[in-house]
Amino acid sequence: MATVTTTTRRREGILRRPTATTGFTSWFTTIDHKKIGILYGATAFVFFLVGGLEALLIRVQLAEPNGTLLNPAQYNQIFTMHGITMIFLFVMPMAAAFFNYFIPLMIGARDVAFPRLNAYSYWVFLLGGLFLYSSFFLGGAPNCGWFCYAPNSTTDPSIGPSFYAIGLIITGIASTAGAVNLAVTVINLRAPGMSLFRLPVFVWMGLVVQLLLAFSLPIITVALFQLLFDREFGTHFYDPTAGGDPVLWQQLFWLFGHPEVYVLILPAFGIFSEVLPVFSRKPLFGYQFVVFSGIAIGFIGFGVWAHHMFAVGLGPVANTAFGITTAIIAIPTGVKIFNWMGTMHRGDIRFTTAMLFTIGGIAMFVIGGLSGVTHAIVPSDYQQTDTYYIVAHFHYVIFGGGVFAFFSALFYWWPKVFGRTLSERLGIAEFVLMLIGFNLTFGPMHILGLEGMIRRTYTYPDSLGLTMWNQVATVGAFLIALSILVFIVNLVVTYVKPRPSAAEVADPWDARTLEWLTTSPPPVYNFEEIPTVHALDEFWHRKYVEDERTGRLVPAQAGAAEAHDDGHAGGHAIHMPSPSFWPLVAALGMPLIGYGVLFSWWLVGLGVIVALTGFYGWALEPSVAED
Amino acid sequence: MADVAVAHGQGEHPETTTGLPHTKLAMWLFLASECLLFGALISTYVLYRGRSVEGPFPHDVFDIPYTSVSAFVLLASSLTMVLALSAAQEGDKGRTRLWLLATAVLGMVFVGGQVYEFTVFYNEGLKLSTNLFGTTFYVLTGFHGVHVTVGILMLLSLVGLSYAERLPADPSFPIEMVGLYWHFVDIVWIVIFTVVYLVPTPNPGAPGA
Numbered sequence A: 001m002a003t004v005t006t007t008t009r010r011r012e013g014i015l016r017r018p019t020a021t022t023g024f025t026s027w028f029t030t031i032d033h034k035k036i037g038i039l040y041g042a043t044a045f046v047f048f049l050v051g052g053l054e055a056l057l058i059r060v061q062l063a064e065p066n067g068t069l070l071n072p073a074q075y076n077q078i079f080t081m082h083g084i085t086m087i088f089l090f091v092m093p094m095a096a097a098f099f100n101y102f103i104p105l106m107i108g109a110r111d112v113a114f115p116r117l118n119a120y121s122y123w124v125f126l127l128g129g130l131f132l133y134s135s136f137f138l139g140g141a142p143n144c145g146w147f148c149y150a151p152n153s154t155t156d157p158s159i160g161p162s163f164y165a166i167g168l169i170i171t172g173i174a175s176t177a178g179a180v181n182l183a184v185t186v187i188n189l190r191a192p193g194m195s196l197f198r199l200p201v202f203v204w205m206g207l208v209v210q211l212l213l214a215f216s217l218p219i220i221t222v223a224l225f226q227l228l229f230d231r232e233f234g235t236h237f238y239d240p241t242a243g244g245d246p247v248l249w250q251q252l253f254w255l256f257g258h259p260e261v262y263v264l265i266l267p268a269f270g271i272f273s274e275v276l277p278v279f280s281r282k283p284l285f286g287y288q289f290v291v292f293s294g295i296a297i298g299f300i301g302f303g304v305w306a307h308h309m310f311a312v313g314l315g316p317v318a319n320t321a322f323g324i325t326t327a328i329i330a331i332p333t334g335v336k337i338f339n340w341m342g343t344m345h346r347g348d349i350r351f352t353t354a355m356l357f358t359i360g361g362i363a364m365f366v367i368g369g370l371s372g373v374t375h376a377i378v379p380s381d382y383q384q385t386d387t388y389y390i391v392a393h394f395h396y397v398i399f400g401g402g403v404f405a406f407f408s409a410l411f412y413w414w415p416k417v418f419g420r421t422l423s424e425r426l427g428i429a430e431f432v433l434m435l436i437g438f439n440l441t442f443g444p445m446h447i448l449g450l451e452g453m454i455r456r457t458y459t460y461p462d463s464l465g466l467t468m469w470n471q472v473a474t475v476g477a478f479l480i481a482l483s484i485l486v487f488i489v490n491l492v493v494t495y496v497k498p499r500p501s502a503a504e505v506a507d508p509w510d511a512r513t514l515e516w517l518t519t520s521p522p523p524v525y526n527f528e529e530i531p532t533v534h535a536l537d538e539f540w541h542r543k544y545v546e547d548e549r550t551g552r553l554v555p556a557q558a559g560a561a562e563a564h565d566d567g568h569a570g571g572h573a574i575h576m577p578s579p580s581f582w583p584l585v586a587a588l589g590m591p592l593i594g595y596g597v598l599f600s601w602w603l604v605g606l607g608v609i610v611a612l613t614g615f616y617g618w619a620l621e622p623s624v625a626e627d
Numbered sequence B: 001m002a003d004v005a006v007a008h009g010q011g012e013h014p015e016t017t018t019g020l021p022h023t024k025l026a027m028w029l030f031l032a033s034e035c036l037l038f039g040a041l042i043s044t045y046v047l048y049r050g051r052s053v054e055g056p057f058p059h060d061v062f063d064i065p066y067t068s069v070s071a072f073v074l075l076a077s078s079l080t081m082v083l084a085l086s087a088a089q090e091g092d093k094g095r096t097r098l099w100l101l102a103t104a105v106l107g108m109v110f111v112g113g114q115v116y117e118f119t120v121f122y123n124e125g126l127k128l129s130t131n132l133f134g135t136t137f138y139v140l141t142g143f144h145g146v147h148v149t150v151g152i153l154m155l156l157s158l159v160g161l162s163y164a165e166r167l168p169a170d171p172s173f174p175i176e177m178v179g180l181y182w183h184f185v186d187i188v189w190i191v192i193f194t195v196v197y198l199v200p201t202p203n204p205g206a207p208g209a
Helices: A034-063 A072-107 A115-137 A161-186 A199-233 A246-280 A286-302 A316-344 A354-374 A378-384 A386-419 A425-448 A467-496 A502-506 A538-545 A560-566 A582-600 A601-620 B022-047 B064-090 B093-123 B132-162 B170-197
Strands: A003-005 A544-545 A553-555 A571-573
Touching: A034 A072, A034 A115, A034 A286, A034 A386, A034 A467, A072 A199, A072 A386, A115 A161, A115 A246, A115 A553, A115 A582, A161 A199, A161 A378, A161 A582, A161 B022, A199 A246, A199 A286, A199 A582, A199 B022, A199 B132, A246 A286, A246 A354, A246 A386, A246 B022, A286 A316, A316 A354, A316 A378, A354 A386, A354 A425, A378 A425, A386 A425, A425 A467, A538 A544, A571 B093, A582 A601, A601 B132, B022 B132, B022 B170, B064 B093, B064 B170, B093 B132, B093 B170, B132 B170
Parallel strands: A003 A571
Antiparallel strands: A544 A553
């Protein structure tokens, strides 16, 4: 029988090689992509709750004219941290959670290409997030918006923008390492027969996202270093009095920032493209169109950044050019929407929670996409820029598209990950509450924006007539909070119930892709035998064959699918990489260096030593512990 | 089908879809990402060329023959890097160590030269915060210097591991990977040296643009 060799004892330098693959401490040393995926997901969800509380503070402050809950300085910190949290500490890591867990399973691999680098990415991300939040106790959180425009950020006397710069450099390192790792995994670890055009769309979108990250993060890293140097070491990158140009910050920021927008939304497109075919019992309509649209979005995404800067005064030529490219990027996005509609058309649709969140997510995303096209038009954008209209737009895209997609994915994949199925009844209640709450919150912001309510304002006078819609938005925000509470209740209820049998969760949705070929939850080595892939939607084709006479789908002969796998189960020892402390040690150096730059150079030295110790320990330790 | 499943044991590379080792693909991807990093830094320098409102200006401080020599030293280290890889592929442990060490020493000469150059410029009144030229010059060349330093650390680690007999029996693969990084850092210096030192700064001292 297949045996798993993960536990052997060997003395390695100063730390004993960790061996446990279960229990509390194993979470600190794990390099299993599935456990790391769960860590990413759990951490991202906690940050989602924190960011959500910040959103509620904002809505309570704005519920009445001349609100007094927060003073202007506190308000600046709260809305900045809300943005940074939701983008860098929730949506990106939540997408990383799903990519981490499911890319290896969907391509028929045992793990990612670099399991320890994967652990390193997670720990650096977590420590970067904690570093950012520690700023609340160390002199004040970032207060400059998630885009932290110079020269406001370079001249701000508080410590916040420095925390912003270092925190984002740290999380950027995590994302870059993760991006390289996952991209190599998709390119290089596919099961036999898994050609590029047999990859599930979710994996394709994962690949595009990792490449976007790999090529956009270095740009923001440079900009963040320049910002940090301006603040800490007296350089003049964004100092107009010395000949510097604050607009350069905007160029570099949005050169990263717009690809980043697609980093946030393409995972959602991948999830929609997995969930729709399963619950419509039809193959994805126009698979290749969906894939190529995703790739096109990735490419064009690098050529639209200046539409964030129409009002800066780049001149009519630049504004026109970027207006046109922005309108063009709507085309591949539109193609996808029609493909999804085509997938549902005449399908055998089951309205499960996962399906409802997907349909709702697509609908909300379309609204956000349409309002997006209105500010591709330059004169129209002049009216909308820096108003609540923009706030409405990007929440429809990122919350409506992204968060709905994540909940869809959670309900769809929960049985796979945890071997339990979430309550559908509570799921549907959550969906209805969230859909209503979401539209009550962000729908009125279109009106508020067009009426002239400016973004980032900490309060407004009653005489502007903005009160009523602000109150509606606040009610909506609490409905969203209620829907999240329903989800948490769902988690508790699911865990109180007795564990379902393995057969019940093996393939609860009649799914199509490889991750459902193995048990739920999967064993540490994922597949006993690496499957050989013959078709797109391989798992589906193993379950069903087309009856040649009638053209209808009939279940494949019993045991046909298993016959592929069980023939050769004997005789192999599956060597999985062993757990390791070193990624965590190496990651611990990062925040130390960060604090050191702000407070004491001794800490920088300590951080460098800790990081180097981690890297050398990592490099010298064999990936699989020796017997 | 059984053969493709779990054929790898200790020491071998697991089979990959493209036939390339994971590490090589990852290194290329990382270097592609680094191109954008240096791209942004060099773009910043180019955008701000000639926009310092006060001196010292580039032509006040640059000693082009001096920097040409140190640039030559760095480029020569690419040759010794190739020789190290070649020796490793032939299984000649002694010459592998020699050429790796030579590469590291040439790299240290370059970084030492950069430190000396910075000191001279500093004494001539060009600090990081003096003007836009100082800002962009030190940050761009400093980022490159840090990259060279990391490369030196990796080279010295290879030498140390070789003496400790901790490298695999055929050490050419890790040497090739460090070599990829090293050549990349050299190539970037060709661009930086050309843009920063060789291309004359237009109209030095003209305020604004």
